[in-house]
Amino acid sequence: MAEPVLSVQHLVKRFGGLTATDDLSIEVMPGELHALIGPNGAGKTTAIGQIMGEITPDAGRILFLGEDVTRLSTPARVRRGLSRSFQITQLLEDDTAEDNVALAVQARAGHSFRFWRDAFGDARLRGPARAALEGVGLPPARWSLPVADLSHGERKQLELAVALASGPRMLLLDEPMAGLGASESLRMTEVLRGLKGRIPMLLVEHDMDAVFSLADRISVLVYGHCIASGTPDEIRQDPAVRAAYLSEEERV
Amino acid sequence: MHRLWRDERFWAVLLLALAALVPVVAPLLGSPATVGLATRIAIYAIAASSLNLILGQGGLVSFGHAAYFGLGGYAVGILYAHYASGEPFLGLIPGSNDLLVTMPVAILAGGIGAAIIGALSLRTAGVQFIMITLAFAQMLYFLFVSLKAYGGDDGLAIRRVVPVLGMNLRDPATLYWIALGLLALWLFLMDRIGRSRFGRILAGVRQGERRMAAIGVRTYPYKLAAFTIAGMGAAMAGALMVNYLRFVSPDMMHWTKSGELMVMVILGGLGTLLGPVVGAAALVSLEYTLSGLTEHWQFILGPILLLVVLFARGGILGGLRRLAGRPRQHQAQPLPPEELPSGELPPGDPVAERAAHG
Ligand SMILES: Nc1ncnc2c1ncn2[C@@H]1O[C@H](COP(=O)(O)OP(=O)(O)O)[C@@H](O)[C@H]1O
Ligand SMILES: [Mg+2]
Numbered sequence: 004m005a006e007p008v009l010s011v012q013h014l015v016k017r018f019g020g021l022t023a024t025d026d027l028s029i030e031v032m033p034g035e036l037h038a039l040i041g042p043n044g045a046g047k048t049t050a051i052g053q054i055m056g057e058i059t060p061d062a063g064r065i066l067f068l069g070e071d072v073t074r075l076s077t078p079a080r081v082r083r084g085l086s087r088s089f090q091i092t093q094l095l096e097d098d099t100a101e102d103n104v105a106l107a108v109q110a111r112a113g114h115s116f117r118f119w120r121d122a123f124g125d126a127r128l129r130g131p132a133r134a135a136l137e138g139v140g141l142p143p144a145r146w147s148l149p150v151a152d153l154s155h156g157e158r159k160q161l162e163l164a165v166a167l168a169s170g171p172r173m174l175l176l177d178e179p180m181a182g183l184g185a186s187e188s189l190r191m192t193e194v195l196r197g198l199k200g201r202i203p204m205l206l207v208e209h210d211m212d213a214v215f216s217l218a219d220r221i222s223v224l225v226y227g228h229c230i231a232s233g234t235p236d237e238i239r240q241d242p243a244v245r246a247a248y249l250s251e252e253e254r255v
Numbered sequence: 256m257h258r259l260w261r262d263e264r265f266w267a268v269l270l271l272a273l274a275a276l277v278p279v280v281a282p283l284l285g286s287p288a289t290v291g292l293a294t295r296i297a298i299y300a301i302a303a304s305s306l307n308l309i310l311g312q313g314g315l316v317s318f319g320h321a322a323y324f325g326l327g328g329y330a331v332g333i334l335y336a337h338y339a340s341g342e343p344f345l346g347l348i349p350g351s352n353d354l355l356v357t358m359p360v361a362i363l364a365g366g367i368g369a370a371i372i373g374a375l376s377l378r379t380a381g382v383q384f385i386m387i388t389l390a391f392a393q394m395l396y397f398l399f400v401s402l403k404a405y406g407g408d409d410g411l412a413i414r415r416v417v418p419v420l421g422m423n424l425r426d427p428a429t430l431y432w433i434a435l436g437l438l439a440l441w442l443f444l445m446d447r448i449g450r451s452r453f454g455r456i457l458a459g460v461r462q463g464e465r466r467m468a469a470i471g472v473r474t475y476p477y478k479l480a481a482f483t484i485a486g487m488g489a490a491m492a493g494a495l496m497v498n499y500l501r502f503v504s505p506d507m508m509h510w511t512k513s514g515e516l517m518v519m520v521i522l523g524g525l526g527t528l529l530g531p532v533v534g535a536a537a538l539v540s541l542e543y544t545l546s547g548l549t550e551h552w553q554f555i556l557g558p559i560l561l562l563v564v565l566f567a568r569g570g571i572l573g574g575l576r577r578l579a580g581r582p583r584q585h586q587a588q589p590l591p592p593e594e595l596p597s598g599e600l601p602p603g604d605p606v607a608e609r610a611a612h613g
Contacts, residue, residue: 057468081471093469095462106455107470115452115477122452169470 006069007032008173008203009054009085014063016049016227023049024060025227029205031173036199038206038214041224047207048090050224051175054205055087056080068172081110084172088162088179090207094150100161101146104132107168135164139194156187163194174204180213188213215239223247261579263528264446270529271439278428290427291499296539297434298495301441303519303531305488309481310517311526312449314461315377317482318385319392320489320516322372323365325508327490329399330361332411332503339414354419358494365490366483368395373482377475380464392513399505410504413497424498434495438532441488446528448484457481461526489516522563524572533571 007030016024023046031037039047052058054065056077065073072080095103105128109115112127122128136146139160145153153161159179166174179195180188192213198204199217208214214221215235222232223244231241238244259265274293281289302324309315334357337343337350344350351357376387400408416424424430448454456477459467467474497503506512515538523534541559545552567574 055469057465076473077468078471078473081469087469089469093463093466095459095466097462098458102455106459109452109455110467110470110472115456115472116480117452118448118454119451121450122455123450125452165466165470 005033007066008035008068009205010064010066011050011054012064012066014050014053014065015061016046016053016058017061023227024053024063027063027224027227027229029222029229029232031203031205034200034203035219036195036204036206036217038208038218038221039224040208040211040214040221045224046227047224048177049227051087051177051205051207054175055085081169084170085175086166086169086171086173087175088166088177090177090181092158092162094158094161094165096151097149099147099149100141100153100157100164101129101132101136103150103161104135104164104168105129107165108132108135111168111170132168135168136161138167138197139164140190156183159183159187159191160194163191167198171202174198174202176204176206176208178207178209180208180210192217267442267446267529267532270532271435271442274435275432278431287427290431292539292543294427294431294434294499295496296536297431297438298492298499299516299519299535299539300532301434301438301495302489302492303516303523303535304438304441304445305485305492306516307520307526307531308445308448308457308485308488309478310520311530312454312461313457313478313481315478315482316385317376317388317485317513318510318517319372319388319390319513320485321508321510321512322392322395323369323486323489324493324496324512324516325395325399325503325505326368326486327361327365327493328497328503328507329405329411329493330364330490331357331494331497332413333405334360335413336405336411352413352417354416354424354494354498358491361490361494362487365493366487368490369486370479370483373479373486377478377482389510389513392508393510396505396508396510399508406504408505410502410506413501413503416498416501430499434499437491437495441491442528442532449528453477453480518560522560522570524570527570527572530570530572537571 009031011027011029014024014027015022025046027046027050029037029039039050041047049058053060056072056075056079060073063073064071067080067083067085070083072083072085075083095106098106102123105122108128108131109122133146136143141157141160141164145157150158150161159182163176163179166176176195180191183191188210195204195206195213195217206214206218218235220233221235221238223230223238225247230247231238231244233241274297277293278290281287302320306317306320309317333344334351337348338352339350341350372388372391376384376391379387399405405411418424419433422429422433424433456467456472456474459472460474460478464474493507496507519534519538520531521534522537523532524530541556542552545555549555563571569576
């Protein structure tokens with residue numbers, strides 16, 4: 004059997020009395036799209052934060068490509084190939100969409116102690132940046148707008164483009180469709196389908212249509228604990244999941 | 256042409272070219288004192304522009320920038336004192352009164368000082384960073400107050416300024432042109448840095464440390480480099496100031512001087528190329544004019560500054576841009592309410608966010 008790309012083992016995180024991550028173990032295999040679902044406050048974002056090194060877990064280990072990264076800083080993990088998108092977009096608001104992506108390309112291209120050459124006209128940065136923007140389907144007319152002028156849907160697309168531009172060997176996507184309209188959601192689903200197989204992904208998402216159509220495997224998180232993990236069909240049938248999470252109106 | 260006049264670099268060149276004429280025009284207008292005023296403006300413009308690199312570009316609110324201004328000044332003053340006494344500094348380094356020696360030493364001193372203080376204070380952020388940079392600057396201030404060998408509270412006088420490359424520094428116009436030339440050089444450097452990959456990292460630091468970590472950038476080394484470069488610029492300005500005043504005292508590094516530099520940057524326009532220059536010109540001339548009118552000029556200056564900061568977002572340059580009808584850059588389109596995701600804030604106000612990152 005192949006080595007998992009990401010292996011989270013017995014992760015625990017407490018915020019005071021609240022156990023946000025409760026003995027969480029999860030694996031993502033090469034080429035796999037693994038969806039992580041669960042009600043609001045289940046600890047999905049907290050889990051991603053720990054995998055990225057933004058939040059320090061109280062216990063447990065995180066292996067990425069066979070290496071223990073539990074104690075590495077976020078930048079060190081990103082350089083090894085982990086990349087995330089944010090549920091609440093974290094973009095450089097004054098900069099244009101293209102500048103945002105170009106900066107991620109630049110960060111991947113090595114150190115930035117370069118004081119002289121104009122980075123705005125550097126084809127080695129602009130080329131890959133435009134390719135990433137094209138890849139997520141942001142219309143070229145929007146590329147030169149400051150992020151602050153973009154719509155919510157465009158910002159979500161840009162989040163994904165920035166995450167892709169850092170050349171990830173694995174993507175952690177935190178609710179890429181949250182707040183999108185129906186057609187925008189469909190477009191994002193297709194973008195993710197295009198990436199599927201090429202980049203392993205851990206996808207946190209509330210849009211059940213998207214999750215069940217995209218995921219190879221689904222894990223269900225409730226109160227920080229993984230209550231079930233399996234194929235979309237298995238999850239659909241799982242009585243514990245139905246009771247705890249998939250309410251009647253969300254039934255698929 | 257219509258694009259050219261929107262380019263700050265065009266205005267910078269024009270402004271510097273016009274400023275070079277001041278020593279020619281001033282005597283014709285019967286106000287030779289203007290040259291001295293213009294010299295002070297050029298020098299403060301360098302210092303303010305150096306602060307702008309970290310405050311405006313990087314969003315690092317350093318409240319101790321006068322420390323490096325003073326270090327540069329004291330490098331010149333101390334080297335002169337040893338030159339005059341004939342005793343080498345620390346028994347090793349011979350004194351000097353040659354600007355070609357003292358200026359590089361001053362820049363080095365400012366750079367080393369900033370590197371050390373930066374290395375310690377950049378481990379913190381936010382209000383803590385403001386307080387620590389302020390505390391370090393005040394420590395240096397009191398250090399020089401207590402250094403009786405170099406005049407303590409009273410400071411040091413520099414008696415003569417020797418010619419540099421055949422230029423007579425005692426001639427006010429020559430000293431002015433040197434200061435203006437160095438300002439031009441500094442602005443050119445700032446413009447290059449601002450557009451470089453390094454400058455892009457600084458812009459990222461200002462707008463979102465979290466984003467920078469997420470794209471794999473450890474920001475500390477970049478912040479430290481920027482802090483050090485800024486310290487070197489301030490020290491260069493300090494060295495010029497001491498040559499101009501022929502006097503150095505701890506007042507050069509007093510916290511009020513750090514505050515003045517901040518006011519210049521914010522007044523002129525944070526994060527712009529020309530803003531700090533315009534801010535320096537505005538503050539120095541306002542002080543000069545108001546102090547000629549009344550003893551209580553500070554009571555008038557305060558409200559004026561407050562009005563500009565409150566009502567001209569982006570400082571004088573931001574106000575001018577709006578007058579020139581430049582499309583506003585950071586106008587967020589309001590989202591239709593149904594598009595707002597639950598529990599998520601609408602796209603943030605960039606100014607508020609920048610403040611939060613400071
Ligand atoms: N920094 C924090 N301090 C305290 N509690 C937190 C913090 N971050 C998250 N929590 C809590 O942890 C729980 C899980 O949050 P989160 O991971 O954001 O959930 P999800 O992303 O699944 O909606 C929530 O109850 C939330 O209030
Ligand atoms: Mg969440």
